[in-house]
Amino acid sequence: MDEKLGSAQGALIQALGRQSAFWGLGKTAGEMYAVLYLSDEPLSLEEVARSLKVTKGNISIAIRQLEQLGMVKRSRKIGDRRVFFTAETDFWQIAHSVLELRHKPEFAETFTMVNESYKYAEQAKPSPEKGIAVERLQALQEFYRLIDGIVETTLSMRPEQLKRIIKMIKIIPLKEKGE
Amino acid sequence: MDEKLGSAQGALIQALGRQSAFWGLGKTAGEMYAVLYLSDEPLSLEEVARSLKVTKGNISIAIRQLEQLGMVKRSRKIGDRRVFFTAETDFWQIAHSVLELRHKPEFAETFTMVNESYKYAEQAKPSPEKGIAVERLQALQEFYRLIDGIVETTLSMRPEQLKRIIKMIKIIPLKEKGE
DNA sequence: TATTACGTTTAGAAGCTTCTAAACGATGTA
DNA sequence: TACATCGTTTAGAAGCTTCTAAACGTAATA
Structure with missing residues (x-):
C-alpha cells in the first residue's frame, strides 16, 4: 500500500x-x-x-x-x-440506526423508571420534601420529552433540509432572549 | 423518610x-x-x-x-x-456544559485527526484507492460539520424557542422527500 | 497547644471488559 | 468420504475502572 x-x-x-x-x-x-x-x-x-x-x-x-x-x-x-x-457510507442512515437501536431503548428504559419514581412521589404523604420531589420529577419528565422531540424531529429530516433550517435559524435575530 | x-x-x-x-x-x-x-x-x-x-x-x-x-x-x-x-436543576444549562466540556473536546480531537488523515490521503500517488479515500474523507468531514452545526444551533436557542421550531417543522409537509 | 470533625488522597482489592489462543463446527472441494 | 478452509465460540489472561479502607491534611474549638 x-x-x-x-x-x-x-x-x-x-x-x-x-x-x-x-x-x-x-x-x-x-x-x-x-x-x-x-x-x-x-x-x-x-x-x-x-x-x-x-x-x-x-x-x-x-x-x-x-x-x-x-x-x-x-x-x-x-x-x-x-x-x-x-x-456503509451513508452517515445519516447510520445515525438513524445507532440512535434507534442503542440510544432509544436506553432512554425508554430510563424514562419508564422516572415515571415510576414520579408515581411513588405522588403517593407520599404531604410534606415539603414531597412537594419538591413531585415538582422536580415533572420538570425532569418534561426535559426528557424535549430531548426526544429534538432527536425525533432531527431524524425526520434529510440532511439537506436540516442544513436549510439551520441557516434560517442562524439568520433569524432571535430577539426574544429575555423570555 | x-x-x-x-x-x-x-x-x-x-x-x-x-x-x-x-x-x-x-x-x-x-x-x-x-x-x-x-x-x-x-x-x-x-x-x-x-x-x-x-x-x-x-x-x-x-x-x-x-x-x-x-x-x-x-x-x-x-x-x-x-x-x-x-x-443544579436547569437541565438546559447542564446540557450546555456537558456538551461543551465533555463532547466538544472529544469531537475536536477526532476532527483534527480526520483532517490529518485527509491531508495524507491527498499526498498519496494517484490510484483508485486514493480516489476513494479522498472522496470518503471529504464526506466524513462534511458530516462532522453537519453534526457540529446541529448541536451549536440547538444550544444557541432557549428551550421555548426550540419547542416552537419543532412544532413548526412538524406542521410543514416536507414534500421534497425525493431530493 | 491538643482535640475533634471534616474532606481528600492513596494503595490496593474486586469486578468488569476486552483481548488472545485454541478448539470447534460448518461448508465447499477432490 | 476425507480434507482444507473458513467463521464462530469459549475459556482464560491481561488490562482497566471503580470501589473500599485507612492514612493524611486542615481548620475550627477548647
Whole structure:
C-alpha cells in the first residue's frame, strides 16, 4: 500500500477508534469501520484482522455489532467461501440506526423508571420534601420529552433540509432572549 | 423518610445511575445527582454517602466531576465546617456544559485527526484507492460539520424557542422527500 | 497547644471488559 | 468420504475502572 495512504489509514483508525469508544461501541469496532471505510473493495475477515493486528475471533464479534447497527454490510463472491465486508457510507442512515437501536431503548428504559419514581412521589404523604420531589420529577419528565422531540424531529429530516433550517435559524435575530 | 418517597428516590437513583453510566460519567455520579435532585435542602458529603451506601472518598471524587460539569453546587452554612451540595436543576444549562466540556473536546480531537488523515490521503500517488479515500474523507468531514452545526444551533436557542421550531417543522409537509 | 470533625488522597482489592489462543463446527472441494 | 478452509465460540489472561479502607491534611474549638 502507498505509504501516505497507510498514514491516512492510521490516522483514521485512531480517530474512529476513539469516537467509537466514546460512544460506547468499543474501540475495535470503530477501528474496523475505519479500515473498511477507506477500502475501495470489500475485505475479508482475515484482511481486516491483519490490518489491525488482532485475532479473527475479535473481529468476528466486533463486526456483528457493526452489522446490527447497519454500519457494515456482508457480501460474498461466487466460488469463494470467505465473507467480505463493506462499510456503509451513508452517515445519516447510520445515525438513524445507532440512535434507534442503542440510544432509544436506553432512554425508554430510563424514562419508564422516572415515571415510576414520579408515581411513588405522588403517593407520599404531604410534606415539603414531597412537594419538591413531585415538582422536580415533572420538570425532569418534561426535559426528557424535549430531548426526544429534538432527536425525533432531527431524524425526520434529510440532511439537506436540516442544513436549510439551520441557516434560517442562524439568520433569524432571535430577539426574544429575555423570555 | 416517608416510605413512598424512599421508593421514589430508589427509582430515580436507578434511572439516573443508568443514564449517567451510559453517557460515560460513571454510575455513582448519576446516583449522587439523583439523591441531591430530590432533596429539598443541601446535603453534606456524608449524608450523600450514607444514602448510597458508599464511602466518603468515593463521593468526594465523583462530586468533583459533577461540579466541573455544573451539575452540582457547593455551599456552606455559617458555624458549620461541613460542605453542602445542591443539584443544579436547569437541565438546559447542564446540557450546555456537558456538551461543551465533555463532547466538544472529544469531537475536536477526532476532527483534527480526520483532517490529518485527509491531508495524507491527498499526498498519496494517484490510484483508485486514493480516489476513494479522498472522496470518503471529504464526506466524513462534511458530516462532522453537519453534526457540529446541529448541536451549536440547538444550544444557541432557549428551550421555548426550540419547542416552537419543532412544532413548526412538524406542521410543514416536507414534500421534497425525493431530493 | 491538643482535640475533634471534616474532606481528600492513596494503595490496593474486586469486578468488569476486552483481548488472545485454541478448539470447534460448518461448508465447499477432490 | 476425507480434507482444507473458513467463521464462530469459549475459556482464560491481561488490562482497566471503580470501589473500599485507612492514612493524611486542615481548620475550627477548647
